[in-house]
Amino acid sequence: MDLLIFCAGVGLTTNRRSAVPSTGKAVPYRIFENNQKDGYIFLVALAKKKDAATLAVENDDEIIKIFEEYAAGGLEQIASWLNENATDISGVQALIAKIQAQVPIDAPVVLNPNPI
Numbered sequence: 001m002d003l004l005i006f007c008a009g010v011g012l013t014t015n016r017r018s019a020v021p022s023t024g025k026a027v028p029y030r031i032f033e034n035n036q037k038d039g040y041i042f043l044v045a046l047a048k049k050k051d052a053a054t055l056a057v058e059n060d061d062e063i064i065k066i067f068e069e070y071a072a073g074g075l076e077q078i079a080s081w082l083n084e085n086a087t088d089i090s091g092v093q094a095l096i097a098k099i100q101a102q103v104p105i106d107a108p109v110v111l112n113p114n115p116i
Contacts, residue, residue, distance in 0.1 A: 001031050004071045005040045011074030012044055013102050018072040020065075029064065041067040 004027060011017060032038040045054055045063040048070070054063065078095065085094035 001027060001035060001037060004067075005037060007074035007078065008040070008044050008067055008071040009074065010077050010099075011070035011072070012047055014074070014077050016073035016077050017066075017069040018076055020068045020072050026068075044070055 029038065029041075032041060042055055042063060045059075045066045046052070048054075048066050081094055081098045082088075082091045085091070085097075088094040
């Protein structure tokens with residue numbers, strides 16, 4: 001579940017989506033829901049569509065499809081990063097470098113957006 005969320009984030013930030021075959025085992029939605037992480041599924045769909053109407057109940061299948069495709073695309077992107085840095089045995093340094101490269105250098109740092 002956490003890996004899928006991470007991969008979906010990578011897929012979203014790198015604008016990479018991949019079709020997911022309908023065969024195979026899916027992670028049941030209830031696992032996200034039981035761990036109070038189902039909001040990430042909706043967040044990814046909202047970030048893609050940029051329209052709150054996307055979150056309507058009748059769009060649940062599309063919302064899940066968007067999340068799955070970004071997760072698959074993110075996983076492909078991560079695999080590509082690791083293949084580019086094959087000498088990094090654990091892959092940790094390669095992933096950190098690639099993720100840091102996605103963050104603009106001049107991005108403001110907000111430590112506490114709502115100070116008391």
